[in-house]
Amino acid sequence: MRASAIVQVYEAASLVCDIIGKGDHALKAARSLRRIMRTISLVALILVWMAGMGHTAPIVTVSSWSLRYVEPLVEAFNAKGLGIEAEAVQLRPDALKARLITNLAPDIIMYTVGDFDYEWEHYWLDLTEVVKRLGSRGDWLPGTWDALTIPAGPYKGEIRRIKNTYEVPVLYYDKDQMANAGVMEPADMHRAGRWSWEDMLSLAKKLTRDLNGDGLTDVWGLAHDISHGWKSSGYYEIWGLQAGEYFVSPDGYYRGNQPAFVDMVQWWADLYNVHHVMQSPRPGVSTLPSGLSAMIMYGTHLHASADWREFRTWDMAPLPNLPQNKAYNYMFEHGAWVVNKNCADIDATMKFVEFLLSPEAVQIMSREVGFFPVRLSVAREFANYQQERYPWAKNVAYTIISMVEGTMLPTKPGPWYMRNWNDVRDHMHAAVRSVLAGEVPAAVALEQVAGPIESILAAGRKDMIAGTLWKW
Secondary structure (H helix, E strand, O other), rough: OOHHHHHHHHHHHHHHHHHHHOHHHHHHHHHHHHHHHHHEEEEEEEHHHHHHHHHOOOOEEEEEHHHHHOHHHHHHHHOOOOOEEEEEEEOOOOHHHHHHHOOOOOEEEOOHHOOHHHHHHEEEEHHHHHHHHHHHOOOOOOOOOOOEEEEOOOOOOOOOOOOEEOOOOEEEEHHHHHHOOOOOHHHHHHHHOOOOOOHHHHHHHHHHHOOOOOOOOOOOEOOOOOOOOOOOOHHHHHHHOOOOOOOOOOOOEEOOHHHHHHHHHHHHHHHHHHHEEOOOOOOOOOOOOOOOOEEEEEEEHHHHHHHHOOOOOOEEEEEEEEEHHOOOOOOOOOOOEEEOOOOOOOHHHHHHHHHOHHHHHHHHHHHHHEEEEHHHHHHHHOOOOOOHHOOOOOHHHHHHHHHHHHOOOOOOOOEEEEEOOHHHHHHHHHHHHHHHOOOOOOOHHHHHHHHHHHHHHHHHHHOOOOOOOOOO
């Protein structure tokens, strides 16, 4: 019973009582009736209030391995007053797997394929319809949804992930080292249109120096990041994609022996063995924080970390284009949103999905994670925001805008995953390590593993899905 209806009943009863009460003989009865009706009305109002207290808003649970990725989004969504309550949940991959098995998983999850086996893909809802309805609007970066459309396997043609941000490697450099060596900074070279891979190599040679005359290198032109050690796997995959080739084709065939990929692996190895501008990669060795290197190729998220905030002498520039002016075009997937197909309330969940597709959510995520947003309009705002955060890095905004508006091409589907994907990578890691060690040329090493890798691919080609470089 609605409160308004109760009020109407009460007013009608009062009117009746007033009419009856006009006669002196019925005055006492009218007053008694009025008291009874008031009591009934009060009880009814209390019952309506209690019923309202029992009706709670639908709850949508939103999960990530870190609450810092979900709490700002949840707060912004709840502030809209849509009658839906979002709740942030922190779950590590193993805990998430356990909840999926027992049908207790959150409704929306920030997910990376590298943290799961192929079989986990069937837990996610097909989002193709909502992406076509909302993801086609606005100023999304070219290729955003093409890169997330599953091109093979049982989910071919479906979009099961939503992107807010992406990552591309850029060049970080030490401004003091540039000044000491008397060379132009990379960002200025890029502005002047004199920024190719050969230009970067020439600069690295000038920056690789023996400062004390003992015959040993004190400063390296280019640094090798400590996290990759001898594997260097992330690098060969990134550079191969930049060259226009990944070592597995979109239809699931080995491409590691194609010229573009071979040349890129050889180029990377030559930085150590031929040009001697980079320290040979060894586990536990890093020249970046210690000031023993002048430049490093690293992802854009470095400037969002505590380490980057300490590097007050560092700045950033876009990576140079490859020979033949091929532009860098790979977007590294830090994480994407997936929807649990067994979510508690599909209508409420899809309201949050619509929010994730909005410019507001893209802005929140790019600011929090420090990665590039997937919308051009937000990218411009993000560039200014990053420049305010790191004023000593005068080229942060320039680099972001240059990468987004100048040298980016539509991204293509990234690395692939299948049941035996790690076996494929083990063969490729071994081949690349032998090239980096100077044992064999890239063309030989990558041809030697062609047979074993092709056999694995042939056995699992039908169920391959698009993956990520997250698990380097």
